[in-house]
Amino acid sequence: MSQSIKTILSLRELILSGELKAGERLSELSIVDRLGVSRTPVRMALVRLEEEGLLEALPSGGYAVRHFSEADIFDAIETRGTLEGLAARLAAERGVRPGQLAEIKECLHGLDRLVQGKQDEEMFSDYVTLNERFHQLLIGLAGSRVVTRQIERAVALPFASPSAFVEVQAALPESRAILLVAQEQHRGVIEAIEHREGARAEALMREHSRVAHRNLVLALGHQAARDLVPGMALIRKSA
Amino acid sequence: MSQSIKTILSLRELILSGELKAGERLSELSIVDRLGVSRTPVRMALVRLEEEGLLEALPSGGYAVRHFSEADIFDAIETRGTLEGLAARLAAERGVRPGQLAEIKECLHGLDRLVQGKQDEEMFSDYVTLNERFHQLLIGLAGSRVVTRQIERAVALPFASPSAFVEVQAALPESRAILLVAQEQHRGVIEAIEHREGARAEALMREHSRVAHRNLVLALGHQAARDLVPGMALIRKSA
DNA sequence: ATCATGATTAATGTATACATACCATCAATA
DNA sequence: TATTGATGGTATGTATACATTAATCATGAT
Numbered sequence: 001m002s003q004s005i006k007t008i009l010s011l012r013e014l015i016l017s018g019e020l021k022a023g024e025r026l027s028e029l030s031i032v033d034r035l036g037v038s039r040t041p042v043r044m045a046l047v048r049l050e051e052e053g054l055l056e057a058l059p060s061g062g063y064a065v066r067h068f069s070e071a072d073i074f075d076a077i078e079t080r081g082t083l084e085g086l087a088a089r090l091a092a093e094r095g096v097r098p099g100q101l102a103e104i105k106e107c108l109h110g111l112d113r114l115v116q117g118k119q120d121e122e123m124f125s126d127y128v129t130l131n132e133r134f135h136q137l138l139i140g141l142a143g144s145r146v147v148t149r150q151i152e153r154a155v156a157l158p159f160a161s162p163s164a165f166v167e168v169q170a171a172l173p174e175s176r177a178i179l180l181v182a183q184e185q186h187r188g189v190i191e192a193i194e195h196r197e198g199a200r201a202e203a204l205m206r207e208h209s210r211v212a213h214r215n216l217v218l219a220l221g222h223q224a225a226r227d228l229v230p231g232m233a234l235i236r237k238s239a
Numbered sequence: 240m241s242q243s244i245k246t247i248l249s250l251r252e253l254i255l256s257g258e259l260k261a262g263e264r265l266s267e268l269s270i271v272d273r274l275g276v277s278r279t280p281v282r283m284a285l286v287r288l289e290e291e292g293l294l295e296a297l298p299s300g301g302y303a304v305r306h307f308s309e310a311d312i313f314d315a316i317e318t319r320g321t322l323e324g325l326a327a328r329l330a331a332e333r334g335v336r337p338g339q340l341a342e343i344k345e346c347l348h349g350l351d352r353l354v355q356g357k358q359d360e361e362m363f364s365d366y367v368t369l370n371e372r373f374h375q376l377l378i379g380l381a382g383s384r385v386v387t388r389q390i391e392r393a394v395a396l397p398f399a400s401p402s403a404f405v406e407v408q409a410a411l412p413e414s415r416a417i418l419l420v421a422q423e424q425h426r427g428v429i430e431a432i433e434h435r436e437g438a439r440a441e442a443l444m445r446e447h448s449r450v451a452h453r454n455l456v457l458a459l460g461h462q463a464a465r466d467l468v469p470g471m472a473l474i475r476k477s478a
Numbered sequence: 479a480t481c482a483t484g485a486t487t488a489a490t491g492t493a494t495a496c497a498t499a500c501c502a503t504c505a506a507t508a
Numbered sequence: 509t510a511t512t513g514a515t516g517g518t519a520t521g522t523a524t525a526c527a528t529t530a531a532t533c534a535t536g537a538t
Contacts, residue, residue: 003522027489038523043490044286051290053388060530061490075385079325086321090314146314146396149292153392157385242492266519277493282520299500300520 003037007045010035015054015065016158018233022067026055052156054234067236068159073216076160081209083151084138088201091141092193101194104137108186115183124170127179128163134186135162138205141193158231165215167228172218182211242276246284249274254293254304255397257472261306265294291395293473306475307398312455315399320448322390323377323401327440330380331432340433343376347425354422363409366418367402373425374401377444380432397470404454406467411457421450 011031014020031042046063049055055063110130114123139151155161169175185208192201219225226232250270253259270281285302288294294302349369353362378390394400408414424447431440458464465471 029489039490040522040524044521047283047286071383072385075329075383078329079322079386079389082321082325083318086318090317144310144314146311147318150318150389150393154389268519278520279492279494283491 003041004044004048007031007035007037007041008048011045011049012052012054015049016231016233020065022065022234022236025058025062025064027062054158066234068231068234069236070216070220073159073235074213076154076157077209077212077216080151080154080160080162081206083147083154084135084209085202085205087139087142087144087147087151088189088193088205089198090144090147091138092196092198092201094143095196096141096143096193100137100141101190104134104141104190107134107137108190111183111186115179119170119176119179121170124166128166131163131166132161138189158234159216159229161230162209162212164230165212165219167230168215168219168225171225171228172215172222174218178211178215182208185211242280243283243287246270246274246276246280247287250284250288251291251293254288255470255472259304261304261473261475264297264301264303266301293397305473307470307473308475309455309459312398312474313452315393315396316448316451316455319390319393319399319401320445322386322393323374323448324441324444326378326381326383326386326390327428327432327444328437329383329386330377331435331437331440333382334435335380335382335432339376339380340429343373343380343429346373346376347429350422350425354418358409358415358418360409363405367405370402370405371400377428397473398455398468400469401448401451403469404451404458406469407454407458407464410464410467411454411461413457417450417454421447424450 011020020026026046028039028042028046031046032039035042046055050057050063054066056066058064107130111127111134114127114130117123139148142148158164169178172178185204189201189204189208192198192204216229219229229235250259250265259265265285267278267281267285270285271278274281285294289296289302293305295305297303346369350366350373353366353369356362378387381387397403408417411417424443428440428443428447431437431443455468458468468474
């Protein structure tokens with residue numbers, strides 16, 4: 001593995017764990033000292049993490065750990081929902097190949113089995129995997145490199161991912177109900193795409209993203225659940 | 240001006256002008272020879288242009304000039320419209336400060352005066368400036384850093400910008416009609432935001448982006464107009 | 479006391495030497 | 509003849525020395 005990749009992974013971990021505090025300026029040399037690689041891969045990692053949204057470039061040069069408000073998380077989720085809605089609508093309007101449909105339906109049935117089974121840790125872990133796959137496949141149904149790329153950027157933020165709040169969900173009493181609702185939305189979107197119902201597909205996908213909104217609000221209420229939100233270390237009350 | 244910035248500007252120009260052909264692989268050394276800067280700023284420029292969407296990273300390392308299909312342009316415009324629609328809806332739902340509203344209304348009236356005046360080169364040049372400003376201000380009305388950032392990325396592609404097809408438009412017989420329609424949409428969006436009509440604001444902003452769709456189709460028909468489309472050198476029939 | 483100005487320091491920006499991985503070409507052997 | 513291996517060249521990856529710019533602090537004058 002290259003030094004650049006190693007540096008990206010290490011830095012990302014340091015940021016998400018809160019070891020590097022939000023707002024903190026990151027000098028290249030301090031990272032060199034900390035991680036033991038030269039400035040070149042460090043610079044590369046800083047650029048990539050800025051692109052990812054974890055860092056912000058300072059006007060005078062250099063980078064600082066970005067901080068987010070609760071409103072930012074909300075907006076990131078809304079943005080993802082909007083773009084996934086676009087993907088779903090395009091898929092419905094343009095039609096999809098039978099093979100693709102079969103593939104995502106299989107994924108859908110896998111999720112069905114999980115949701116109907118008993119809820120233990122393994123189940124939530126499998127759910128995350130299958131859920132990510134579902135969203136990935138759905139984006140693929142739109143058949144658009146441009147849209148795919150844009151969504152990839154939108155979900156790069158740790159709390160914007162479709163599965164960002166599943167861990168939180170697992171700790172909530174409402175978890176089964178939420179899973180059932182989310183799965184019904186999965187089913188509906190595929191049905192809408194199959195029937196070429198663009199508006200329905202879009203609306204459902206948008207609403208689906210609001211499951212994350214709800215989980216966010218619930219998580220912010222329960223102190224225990226807060227710490228399960230990925231990237232929570234970056235959240236500040238204001239700004 | 241830094242060497243990195245100079246390299247980015249030079250490379251972008253070479254790519255958009257078609258001097259570097261779509262699909263062509265760019266080795267760092269060849270650029271070093273061509274532009275007379277060292278590998279370090281060249282590498283930085285390559286990373287930034289990949290982020291911008293003009294280059295694609297090859298699996299084996301290195302970069303190639305990206306190429307686009309007509310469908311890609313279409314999707315890029317649709318993506319921008321969707322995100323600007325999101326911004327308009329959020330602005331309407333959340334409300335905007337009177338100062339902001341006054342500012343964009345002033346911009347709107349400036350556009351009014353231009354559209355009603357006679358259409359010469361200077362007018363189209365001013366139109367591009369004011370139109371960019373209008374879109375910029377509108378995005379600001381949403382008051383969301385996350386949404387702003389996402390839109391900035393979406394319009395980075397040369398043909399995705401709100402003003403990408405204005406030059407084309409100027410060369411078309413339908414240009415006055417198109418300008419009038421576009422301006423009516425501008426007016427309607429602001430009115431909708433002012434009246435807190437989220438759905439209307441979103442729908443109008445989406446439809447507004449389809450002015451670019453129409454201009455694209457018209458441009459592709461007229462051979463003379465084709466060359467006025469920014470980034471046309473990157474367009475290939477397939478892929 | 480405050481502001482300005484200079485020196486000092488520390489940061490990023492740049493160039494380049496060196497390491498390494500990949501690819502193509504050619505030769506040798508099965 | 510085909511396939512495999514060795515070998516060279518060319519690319520990117522990395523480290524680091526050097527240049528340049530920006531921030532900071534101290535010192536002086538107003």
